[in-house]
Amino acid sequence: MTTATSGARTLPERFADLERWVADWARPTRQERYDMRLSKKYDELEEFYDAIAPRVEEAIDYLNTRDLTDLADDDARLLQLLYSMILVSYAVNVFMQPRIPDSGAAFFDTTAEPAV
Amino acid sequence: MTELQQRLATGKGKFTPLYEDLDTGPVDYEDSISPEFFEAEREAVFRRSWLYVGRSERLPRPGTFFTRELNGLASIVVARRKDGVVNAFHNVCAHRGNKVVWQEHPQEESKGSCREFACKYHGWRYGLDGRVTHVTNEEEFFGLDKDALRMPPVHCEEFAGFIFVNLAPDPVPLRAYLGDRLLELEAYPFGEMTQHYGFSAPIRGNWKLAVDSVCEWYHPPYVHARFIDKDVAKAEKMVPPPDSYHYDLFTPHMLTSVPGPPPLPPREPGTAGPAARDQKWVYRLFRAGLFGPDDVPDLGPLPGFLNAGNIKSWGNDQFWLFPNLSVQIWARGFYITYTYWPEAVDRHTYDIDLYFVPPKNAQERLAQELVVDSTIEFAMQDVNTIEATQQGLSTRANRQFHLSDQELLIRKFHKTVRDTVAAHDAKEGR
Numbered sequence: 001m002t003t004a005t006s007g008a009r010t011l012p013e014r015f016a017d018l019e020r021w022v023a024d025w026a027r028p029t030r031q032e033r034y035d036m037r038l039s040k041k042y043d044e045l046e047e048f049y050d051a052i053a054p055r056v057e058e059a060i061d062y063l064n065t066r067d068l069t070d071l072a073d074d075d076a077r078l079l080q081l082l083y084s085m086i087l088v089s090y091a092v093n094v095f096m097q098p099r100i101p102d103s104g105a106a107f108f109d110t111t112a113e114p115a116v
Numbered sequence: 117m118t119e120l121q122q123r124l125a126t127g128k129g130k131f132t133p134l135y136e137d138l139d140t141g142p143v144d145y146e147d148s149i150s151p152e153f154f155e156a157e158r159e160a161v162f163r164r165s166w167l168y169v170g171r172s173e174r175l176p177r178p179g180t181f182f183t184r185e186l187n188g189l190a191s192i193v194v195a196r197r198k199d200g201v202v203n204a205f206h207n208v209c210a211h212r213g214n215k216v217v218w219q220e221h222p223q224e225e226s227k228g229s230c231r232e233f234a235c236k237y238h239g240w241r242y243g244l245d246g247r248v249t250h251v252t253n254e255e256e257f258f259g260l261d262k263d264a265l266r267m268p269p270v271h272c273e274e275f276a277g278f279i280f281v282n283l284a285p286d287p288v289p290l291r292a293y294l295g296d297r298l299l300e301l302e303a304y305p306f307g308e309m310t311q312h313y314g315f316s317a318p319i320r321g322n323w324k325l326a327v328d329s330v331c332e333w334y335h336p337p338y339v340h341a342r343f344i345d346k347d348v349a350k351a352e353k354m355v356p357p358p359d360s361y362h363y364d365l366f367t368p369h370m371l372t373s374v375p376g377p378p379p380l381p382p383r384e385p386g387t388a389g390p391a392a393r394d395q396k397w398v399y400r401l402f403r404a405g406l407f408g409p410d411d412v413p414d415l416g417p418l419p420g421f422l423n424a425g426n427i428k429s430w431g432n433d434q435f436w437l438f439p440n441l442s443v444q445i446w447a448r449g450f451y452i453t454y455t456y457w458p459e460a461v462d463r464h465t466y467d468i469d470l471y472f473v474p475p476k477n478a479q480e481r482l483a484q485e486l487v488v489d490s491t492i493e494f495a496m497q498d499v500n501t502i503e504a505t506q507q508g509l510s511t512r513a514n515r516q517f518h519l520s521d522q523e524l525l526i527r528k529f530h531k532t533v534r535d536t537v538a539a540h541d542a543k544e545g546r
Contacts, residue, residue: 030488046393053391056401061385063478079478086402086486090493093395094342101342106499108468108492112314116481 011081012074015059018081021048025084026077031110033084037091038098049092052085068116076116118353124360124375124428130521131363138365138527142516147534148322149510154461160540161439161533162189166273166280166293168441168455169194171471173277173310174227175202179244182227183207183217187459190283192270193217193233197244204272204281205246209235210265216242233267242267276302278443297366298435301443303419309450309471313488316467319499321506323440323456323464324530329498330434330442330454331525333361333374339497343395343406358522362425368438368532370525373423376431379410379448404483406490407431408448411480413473415449423447436525438532449473450484452491462506468495 009022025048027033037045059078066075091098100106117125132138147153169184169192181195191207193216209216214237219226232249233242241250248265251257271282273290280290291299319326329335337344337351344351362373380403388401403410422445423430432446442454455467470488475481508514519527 049393050391053401056391057386057388060479060482066478068475068478068481079481082478082482083485086398086482086489089395089398090489093393093398094493100493100496102500103496104500104503106317106319106496106503108315108317108495110314111316111467112312112469114311114313114481 008073009077010074011078012062014062015055015078018051018055018078021051021081022077024048026080027084028076028080029110030083030087030113033080033087036084037087040098042091042097045088045091045098049085049088052081056082056085071116079116117357120354121357121360124356126359126428128359132521132524132527135365135524135528137367138524138531142518143527143530144515145509145517145530146515147530148324148506149461149512151461153537154322154458156537156541157533158188158458160537162283162458164282164284164287164536164540165439166282166287166290166437167439168278168437168453169204169281170279171277171306171312171469172202172274172279173307173312175279177229179231180227180229181217181233181244183225185223185225187457187465190270191215192281193246193267194272194279194281195244195246202272202274202279203245204270204279205267206270208267209237209240210248210267211235211238211240211251216240216267275299276304277306278441294437295366295369297364297371297421298369298437300419300421301435303421304445304451305415306451306471308413308415309473311472311474311484313470314467315469315492315495316465317495317499319464319466319502320462321464321502322462323458323466324533325502325505325509326456326464326466326498327436327440327442327529328523328526329502331370331372331436331529332523333358334520334522335501339501340494343494358520360427361522362423362427363524364424365525365528367528368536370436370438370528371424372434372436372525373425373427374431374434375427375429376407376447377405378429379408379412382411399486402482402486403479404486404490406487406494408446408450408487409480409483410448411483412447413449415473436529439536450487462510466495466499468492 009019011019024036063079095101132140174182175196178196178198181193184192192204193207194204196202207215207217214235215222216235217233239252243249246267271287273280275290337355341348341351344354356375360375364371399405422433430447432444434442434444436442440456444452450472453469457465472484
């Protein structure tokens with residue numbers, strides 16, 4: 001059900017235009033999403049944010065009709081894109097750079113997170 | 117004052133003078149930079165206090181267990197026995213001292229479910245209570261008292277779903293240690309909040325400096341300025357006034373209560389407005405912010421012990437359970453624990469764990485994700501400040517420091533640690 005193992009890049013049909021973002025950003029763990037944020041340049045983060053932001057409400061509306069505990073792979077990837085958009089929003093709107101200013105080498109390892 | 121500040125101001129006087137055992141003079145920070153004090157603190161505080169090691173939900177059934185590496189203190193196993201009781205013992209074989217329970221890497225913590233623990237070295241086995249059940253080639257030994265053989269027990273008690281251990285030989289019972297004010301926590305529905313996120317960071321700073329960093333609400337316009345307003349002069353005007361907070365001390369434990377914004381009113385889907393590069397728009401979009409989701413789960417009437425200071429727009433209560441646990445209960449129906457594990461005078465591990473009611477749909481799930489991400493983005497800003505403070509203090513260029521009224525918990529917390537060390541030293545005749 002995760003993108004990492006299947007390698008599939010499809011989204012629910014009405015969100016097919018967002019599939020170019022799946023390879024980088026539809027990632028099942030927060031750690032992978034955060035690593036991706038740090039690996040990108042600021043303008044790449046802006047581009048991702050600007051692509052996803054206008055579609056978020058529609059995506060939530062759609063995902064709200066699905067059972068979270070039994071998500072199809074396409075739906076899970078769409079949800080993961082939204083997780084990434086949240087994580088990227090701080091970089092784009094608050095810090096104006098991928099990394100938190102003055103955070104140096106500070107880093108939190110994830111010790112627990114929900115399966116979906 | 118701004119409109120926000122006028123609305124939240126209470127006109128209360130200062131808090132520090134209300135507590136007879138607190139003075140208002142300058143303080144020193146030797147307790148955070150002296151290696152000798154660190155050793156004394158480990159003996160007097162950490163080897164003799166109740167220490168939080170995990171939530172009961174980690175042990176859902178008899179036979180479930182987890183191990184904890186309490187750096188420099190102990191390596192323990194926490195297990196639920198067949199009779200349902202949670203107990204703890206040192207992770208040490210009675211045969212030749214091998215660590216019994218581990219997977220792949222002996223240094224790392226592990227968890228699982230089993231009927232017995234088997235030592236990987238010579239196959240000795242132990243029950244879920246730590247007592248030996250099998251000695252390989254028992255007849256080869258000399259006068260073994262098998263009934264007495266065990267992984268050495270550690271005092272272990274549960275309270276409100278929080279599992280504590282105490283390494284002292286004969287500690288006061290947990291409930292007596294917590295005292296009446298903290299026993300009230302038992303009325304909170306922690307058990308309904310099983311959606312768990314956990315984070316851990318190594319910090320090159322004394323653990324008490326990390327506690328200090330979340331005990332006062334003086335730093336946000338500076339450390340977290342970018343979240344409030346890019347213009348610090350504006351950020352200063354957007355934080356609640358000092359008298360809008362509430363503090364209480366019940367030695368050795370403490371409480372701070374914080375105002376926070378009310379949840380946004382419900383809105384129809386599709387009404388968040390056009391996409392913008394504006395974090396306030398993101399908060400509206402996902403219906404959440406640092407103070408929690410805007411759609412608050414129905415937990416029934418909240419226990420009366422919360423918001424004891426009657427803050428007008430209550431955000432959270434942060435209970436400090438001496439020495440190294442904070443339980444932060446938020447008005448919007450979730451809680452966070454912060455735990456600090458010292459490793460050296462200038463090093464500790466900082467754990468943050470967030471717990472929510474399991475989300476019913478994607479919207480609730482995403483709102484929780486945003487709360488988690490906000491919490492960690494803020495925490496990351498605090499971490500480096502702690503390291504910078506450690507570096508400044510350790511030069512000893514300055515030995516006297518100044519605490520304002522709203523930093524009274526810092527004054528009290530360091531005093532409690534120092535008093536605990538002094539009392540222990542006196543008892544030991546040092």
